[in-house]
Amino acid sequence: MPKNFPLPKLTAGSRARRIYLLLPWVFSAMTAVNAAAAGAAASVDPALPAYTDPAVDIAGDLVCDGADTMQDLMDAWAKTFHSLHPAATIHVGHASKFSADGFTAMLAGKADIVTFVREPFKSEIAAYTKKFGHQFLIVNVAGGSYATKGGTHAIGIYVNAANPITQLTLSQLDAIFSKTLRRGASEAVTTWGQLGLGGDWKNRPIHLYGMLRQRETGNPPGIVNYVGQRLLMGGEWRDDLREQTDKPGESALQAIVNRVAEDPAGIGYSGFAFGAPGVKTIALAEASPGLFYPGQPADVASRNYPLSRQIYLGLTVAPDRPLAPLAREFLRFVLSREGQQAIAEDHMHFIPLNAEQAAAARAQYR
Numbered sequence: 001m002p003k004n005f006p007l008p009k010l011t012a013g014s015r016a017r018r019i020y021l022l023l024p025w026v027f028s029a030m031t032a033v034n035a036a037a038a039g040a041a042a043s044v045d046p047a048l049p050a051y052t053d054p055a056v057d058i059a060g061d062l063v064c065d066g067a068d069t070m071q072d073l074m075d076a077w078a079k080t081f082h083s084l085h086p087a088a089t090i091h092v093g094h095a096s097k098f099s100a101d102g103f104t105a106m107l108a109g110k111a112d113i114v115t116f117v118r119e120p121f122k123s124e125i126a127a128y129t130k131k132f133g134h135q136f137l138i139v140n141v142a143g144g145s146y147a148t149k150g151g152t153h154a155i156g157i158y159v160n161a162a163n164p165i166t167q168l169t170l171s172q173l174d175a176i177f178s179k180t181l182r183r184g185a186s187e188a189v190t191t192w193g194q195l196g197l198g199g200d201w202k203n204r205p206i207h208l209y210g211m212l213r214q215r216e217t218g219n220p221p222g223i224v225n226y227v228g229q230r231l232l233m234g235g236e237w238r239d240d241l242r243e244q245t246d247k248p249g250e251s252a253l254q255a256i257v258n259r260v261a262e263d264p265a266g267i268g269y270s271g272f273a274f275g276a277p278g279v280k281t282i283a284l285a286e287a288s289p290g291l292f293y294p295g296q297p298a299d300v301a302s303r304n305y306p307l308s309r310q311i312y313l314g315l316t317v318a319p320d321r322p323l324a325p326l327a328r329e330f331l332r333f334v335l336s337r338e339g340q341q342a343i344a345e346d347h348m349h350f351i352p353l354n355a356e357q358a359a360a361a362r363a364q365y366r
Contacts, residue, residue, distance in 0.1 A: 042344040044337055047355035051084070051336035059087035060326040066093075066102025066115030069151050069348050070311065074115060076342040081333050088326055100124070100219075106316060107131055112327065114314035117144075117152045118222035119229055137315045137323075140361045141334050142343045143351030144309025146300045147272035149253075151348045154300045155227060155307040156272045156281035158257055160264045164197060167283040167292045170306055173231055176206060176267065180235030188238070192265070208241045209256045209268030223253070227269055230307065244268075269307075301351050311350055315365075322366045335361055 064074055071094055078090035093111070096102055103124050105111035120128075120136060128136045144152035157173065159165055168176075172195065175185035189195060193202035211224050220228060228234065244255035253270040260266035261278030272281065272295060283292035284306045291304070299305035313331070317323050323331070333339050340352035353361065 042349075042352060044340050044344050044352050045354040046337070048335075048337040048340055048353070048358055049355075051333050051338045053084065054329060054332075056325070057087065058085040058326060058329045060324075061089050061091060062112045062326055062330065063091045063105075063110065064093065064102075064113040064115060064313075065096050065105045065111040066113075066314075067099045067117040068094075068097045069117050070115040073342060073346045073348065073350070076346065077330075077334055077339060080338065080342065081330060084333070085329070088329075090330065099222075100217075103128075103314070106314070112315065113330075116312040116314050119226055119312075120314070121219045121225055122234075123219055132316060132318075134318045137317050137319075137365060138312045139315070139331060139364050140310045140353070140357070141313050141331075142311045142340070142353060143301060143303070143357075144311060145349040145351065146297050148349055149251075149271065149273045151350065152222075152309045152311050153271040153273065154295060154305065154309055155223065155269050156275075156295055157267065157269055157284060157307070158260045158275075158279045158281055159267050160260055161278050161280050162264050163192070163280075164201065165192070165195060165282060167285065168195070169285045169288045169290070170231060171287060173284075174233070174235070177208060177210070177238060177241070178232045178235045179238050180232070182233040182235040204265050207263050207266045208238060209244060209259050209263075209266055210237070210241050211252045211256070212243050212245055213237050213241065221252075223269075226309065227307075301354075303357070317365070328365070331365065332362075 064078075071092060074090070074092045078092050082089055093102070093105070096105070099114060099116045099118055102111055102114035103120070106114050107127060116138060120138060125136060144154060146154055157168065171183040171185055172189060174183040175181055175187070175189040179188065181188065190206055191202070192204045192206060211221050213224060214220055219225070228237070242259065244252045244259065246252050247255070250258065253274050256268040256270045257274045257276050257279055260268045261276055275281070281295060283294040285292045286306050293299040293305040295305045295307070300308045313334070315323065315327055317327075322328065335353065335358045340358070343350050343352045
């Protein structure tokens with residue numbers, strides 16, 4: 001008999017404690033991110049450092065290439081940076097569509113910076129390490145979007161609206177979707193009863209829905225790459241995952257939600273903007289015991305919601321070496337209040353970093 005994998009519960013006291021802990025930042029975060037989700041410009045954390053001119057002259061050229069969803073943002077950064085440093089130019093490529101295109105250009109010595117709207121693929125990390133002999137520097141420059149149908153949006157976990165489940169931990173989700181159980185579960189979770197549901201749900205099998213695990217290139221789609229790294233910790237997907245693909249009138253992400261709406265036993269992942277009648281998203285926690293977050297805008301902006309996303313700039317530099325002065329100064333501008341303001345005004349609705357997140361990004365390089 002399978003061991004029971006009980007569903008962690010929030011008591012009234014823990015709910016109250018969560019609300020109390022959120023109060024110091026929830027109001028400002030909600031204002032910023034609700035504006036972004038609604039299509040208006042988000043506000044920027046006033047605690048971010050204002051950009052100040054360095055004590056030395058900044059000059060030279062940098063070539064940036066990669067994801068087309070970051071091209072307008074890169075153009076805005078490049079224009080402002082050049083106005084501050086007329087002897088410095090950031091050349092933004094407009095022929096590429098994907099982060100993979102920019103990465104290929106970097107390997108060929110044709111780009112200094114890659115715009116990553118996803119995490120690097122394992123194959124890219126291996127190719128980079130083979131060529132340069134060290135790890136790739138990838139600096140977080142913004143949060144992903146909240147509830148958009150394009151771009152780097154947060155990921156919701158969908159179940160059928162009739163399903164009584166309301167929350168799960170990442171360990172439980174790993175036990176549901178993965179066959180390698182890298183988050184420490186003692187066994188795979190294949191029935192809803194293992195998650196604490198009774199009655200008609202006790203012996204009901206769990207049906208998994210997701211995107212195509214691997215494309216013809218050998219790499220996964222960006223979202224699958226993220227979920228595989230973040231949720232499965234690089235582990236292997238279950239063989240019985242029901243893969244959905246793009247079709248005329250129905251994207252793979254919408255198909256996942258639609259299939260879960262049709263299947264009371266279904267569970268799948270998609271963006272919050274793909275919600276539909278017949279489904280609901282559930283609250284998530286990093287671990288148990290822990291606080292559960294439903295994936296509201298403030299949860300995503302703060303990254304308390306476990307499946308919040310990020311966007312990055314990738315650069316070539318050995319880990320024991322400092323960045324070149326121009327690249328370092330450009331990153332300092334991007335991570336400043338002025339640089340993050342450009343993110344707030346960009347049409348992709350990426351979420352500006354707060355002061356703490358920007359400080360963590362600056363700590364990634366020297």
